[in-house]
Amino acid sequence: MDDLEARPVTILTGFLGSGKTTFLNELLKHYAEYRFAIIENEIGQLNIDGMLLAKNYGQLIELQDGCICCTLNDDLYSALETLHEDRDSFDELVIECTGLAMPSTVMEPFTVHPIFKKYFPLKRVICLIDAEFIADQVKERDEVLRQITAADILLINKTVTVHPDYLNDLQTYLLTLNPLARLFCATSKKQFPFEEIEQVSYSYNNNKSFSLVENNKLSAIKAKTFSTFGQQHLSDISYRTYIFPGEFNYIDLFLALSKLVGKHMDRIYRMKGIGYKSDNDKKIVLQTVGSRVDLDYGDYWEEGEEKTNVLVFIGKKLDQLNIETLLNQMLKNPTFEKK
Numbered sequence: 001m002d003d004l005e006a007r008p009v010t011i012l013t014g015f016l017g018s019g020k021t022t023f024l025n026e027l028l029k030h031y032a033e034y035r036f037a038i039i040e041n042e043i044g045q046l047n048i049d050g051m052l053l054a055k056n057y058g059q060l061i062e063l064q065d066g067c068i069c070c071t072l073n074d075d076l077y078s079a080l081e082t083l084h085e086d087r088d089s090f091d092e093l094v095i096e097c098t099g100l101a102m103p104s105t106v107m108e109p110f111t112v113h114p115i116f117k118k119y120f121p122l123k124r125v126i127c128l129i130d131a132e133f134i135a136d137q138v139k140e141r142d143e144v145l146r147q148i149t150a151a152d153i154l155l156i157n158k159t160v161t162v163h164p165d166y167l168n169d170l171q172t173y174l175l176t177l178n179p180l181a182r183l184f185c186a187t188s189k190k191q192f193p194f195e196e197i198e199q200v201s202y203s204y205n206n207n208k209s210f211s212l213v214e215n216n217k218l219s220a221i222k223a224k225t226f227s228t229f230g231q232q233h234l235s236d237i238s239y240r241t242y243i244f245p246g247e248f249n250y251i252d253l254f255l256a257l258s259k260l261v262g263k264h265m266d267r268i269y270r271m272k273g274i275g276y277k278s279d280n281d282k283k284i285v286l287q288t289v290g291s292r293v294d295l296d297y298g299d300y301w302e303e304g305e306e307k308t309n310v311l312v313f314i315g316k317k318l319d320q321l322n323i324e325t326l327l328n329q330m331l332k333n334p335t336f337e338k339k
Contacts, residue, residue, distance in 0.1 A: 007037070007083070009093045009110050009120045013147045014128030015137050016099030019157040023128055023192060024096055030194045037083055037090035039063060039076075041098050076109070084119055093120060100143055103127075103150040104270075104290040112292045122202045127151035127181075131170060132161040138177075145237065148174065149269040149314050152202050154183045155192070177237050180272060180312060237269075240318050244309035246331045248275055250284065250295060253330040257286070257293045264321055265291050273311035276301065286311065 012020045028036060041063045061079045083093060097106055103125060110122040127147050130137070137144045148154065154174050159167055171183055182200045184193050253275075261268050273286035283298040301307055313323060 005087065006119055006121055007087055007090065007093050008123035009095065010123050011103060011106055011110075011125045012094065012096045012128065013101050013103040013106075013125065013151065014099065015130070015134075015141065015144050015147065017133070018099065018128035018130045019186075020096050020099075020128050022190060023126075023155070023157070024094060026190050026192055027094070027194065030192075034092065035090045037061070037093045039079055039093065039095045041096065041101075076106075080109070080116060080120060087119075092123070102143060102146050102290075104146065107150065108289045108292060111287065111289045112294050124152045124197075124200055124202045125150055126153045126155055126197070129154060129156045129174070131156050131159050131167060134170065145177065146269060148181075149178045149237075151178060151181050153197055153200050154178065154181045155197070156183070156185045158189075159185050160188060178270075178314060179239055180270070180314070236316050237314070238316075238318055239312055239314045240323065242309075242311045242313075242324070242327055244311075244327070244331060246309075246333045247278055248309060248330050249332055250275070250277070253286075253327075254293055254295055256326055256330055257288070260321065260323070260326060261288045261293060262291045264315075267317060267321060268313060268315040270314040271311065273309065274298070275309040275311075276307040 012024060014020050024038070038060045040060060061082070063075045063079065083090070095106060097103060107122060107125065109116040110120050111117060127150070129148070134144070138148075156167070156170065156174070162170070167185070171185075175181070175183055184196060186192050257271070261271070268288065271286070271288040275284035275286060277284060280297075281300050283301060285294075285296050285298040287294050311327065
């Protein structure tokens with residue numbers, strides 16, 4: 001495929017009132033020379049968010065009374081087909097999900113489906129977070145946890161409404177829920193760090209994402225010892241990092257992970273990993289999106305870079321799922337470390 005035919009996709013998620021439409025408007029203004037196509041999803045016959053958007057976009061497709069964030073329906077596929085036919089009219093696609101979104105469902109065609117993955121590669125998933133209300137939302141709505149754990153970027157909005165000490169605890173807490181994400185704060189109303197956001201990609205073909213896990217381990221411990229912020233959910237949500245120096249049997253691994261994730265979708269929120277094959281110089285990229293497992297080749301291993309396998313799971317009560325034993329059985333020569 002000619003790369004010129006591909007149109008990258010940014011997915012905006014976040015609970016009701018988190019500021020997704022405000023962010024999207026500011027994005028359109030900040031990159032005024034860039035042509036965006038927008039898929040605006042709303043529940044109800046009248047799409048208020050679509051009416052609030054600035055008019056400097058290339059195309060706007062409104063999907064109403066058919067939430068693409070709950071089920072992958074024909075409306076989304078039809079919209080993508082229309083956009084592909086008219087791809088010369090825009091440079092990038094932005095999907096603004098409804099506040100009740102399960103973003104993994106929206107991500108699936110762009111990460112697993114071979115055709116959409118080819119022509120609409122996923123650029124990043126941004127989760128907008130209302131600093132004032134997120135604590136209550138996490139306790140009351142499972143969608144909020146799913147949105148946080150699916151994101152590449154956690155963007156705390158409306159920070160002026162909370163005390164700086166609270167904001168510090170909130171940042172620590174959010175990175176405990178999703179240690180793979182990059183976290184940013186809106187400095188004031190309608191002031192977003194677009195340049196920094198642009199540096200973050202969904203692609204995890206290198207080990208940078210996994211180094212963040214190590215950097216955040218102390219933050220997680222710190223949160224548990226001195227802060228009561230989100231105490232209940234810090235005990236419920238956890239991550240496990242597995243490092244395997246040996247080589248996997250990837251057919252067995254794919255089948256085992258597919259069975260594990262399909263059976264425990266309510267417990268496994270996200271899995272991302274990097275692996276290697278002794279007969280190939282490219283990294284093996286592993287991830288789960290919803291109930292699906294995706295394995296693909298990534299970038300080449302750099303000269304002198306240690307070839308190893310790193311898998312990170314985020315979810316609830318992970319130790320009860322015997323992931324450790326399962327993964328160990330998928331190695332050609334079983335041995336591993338758990339962190």
